[in-house]
Amino acid sequence: MATIPEFKDKFFEGEPGLLAVFDYEYDEIIDFYQRLRWMQLIFCPPAWLSVVCCGPCFLNQNIEWDNRSRHLALTVDGIKFVHAKRQFLCGLSCSDKGKESKTVPYDKITDCDVQEPAGTACCCFIPNVLYKVTVDTASSGRNKEGVPQHELEIIGLKHPHEFKQAVWSIKRGELPSGALLSQLPARPEQAPSQSGMSDMTTPLLTDIREELRKMNSLLATKYGAT
Incomplete structure (x- = not known):
């Protein structure tokens, strides 16, 4: 971690x-x-x-x-x-x-990578x-001279790695040890937890059961109980 x-x-x-x-x-x-x-x-x-x-x-x-x-x-x-x-x-x-x-x-x-110092x-x-940290996004690329264009270049960090x-x-959705907040906020794209899915599906199943009961009652009235 x-x-x-x-x-x-x-x-x-x-x-x-x-x-x-x-x-x-x-x-x-x-x-x-x-x-x-x-x-x-x-x-x-x-x-x-x-x-x-x-x-x-x-x-x-x-x-x-x-x-x-x-x-x-x-x-x-x-x-x-x-x-x-x-x-x-x-x-x-x-x-x-x-x-x-x-x-x-x-x-x-x-991409997020560390370039270690070398040469003169x-x-x-x-x-x-000085260490250099480069951060890239999908919009990063190269200029007309072919030189890489990073979204962010951070030179001289004390703890680059x-x-x-x-x-x-x-x-990845994991909170590093020693972070200042106790937890990360939930991300919209993340799938709901099992308890969350249960909360959503229980009312739906209840509604389906009631509709089936009504349908069975109507069929029994029209064609007689079986």
């Missing part, structure tokens, strides 16, 4: 229908992307033009703002990803980016250290 790990992210406190919250490795993500972006800046001369706008001065801070505003949870409705409101560019309020969120329903998911990200200097197991468990 899938098990929900402990978490520290308090972003989803009070969220209705919350099943689990999964933490990001924020420090590791920020360190990786800061080193990657500085390396790309050094080896890409056209990017040097950003010095005119003081781009490098805010590079590290922008990476931190962007990544610490990412949050992930499992709710009764599906996988919920939120990119919260955050500062951008020089950090003035006029350049803030607004909140973005996306929920992928469990019944739409066709830039010129053999920066090793890939536990997340994958929890998603498949909930999709």
Whole structure:
């Protein structure tokens, strides 16, 4: 059975229908992307033009703002990803980016897999250290260049394999161990239980019996009792 790990992210406190919250490795993500972006800046001369706008001065801070505003949870409705409101560019309020969120329903998911880190990200200097979880639906595919387009890409989760197991468990209608709710809501497409079917069929059988009795009574009156 899938098990929900402990978490520290308090972003989803009070969220209705919350099943689990999964933490990001924020420090590791920020360190990786800061080193990657500085390396790309050094080896890409056209990017040097950003010095005119003081781009490098805010590079590290922008990476931190962007990544610490990412949050992930499992709710009764599906996988919920939120990119919260955050500062951008020089950090003035006029350049803030607004909140973005996306929920992928469990019944739409066709694949959920984990890509483990391997190789390097830039010129053999920066090793890939971040796990990537990809979520696909029937509408996922490839772009014109043939690159896979996933419904959701989650980079840098602290417990990627536990997340994958929890998603498949909930999709099967099973509640992972340690979930915040005691039970999953009944799904409309699920077949009724035996007790539910009994509750529905008993009145129907009673009505049929009464109709047969009336029919027998009419036949007896017309043709005589047998």
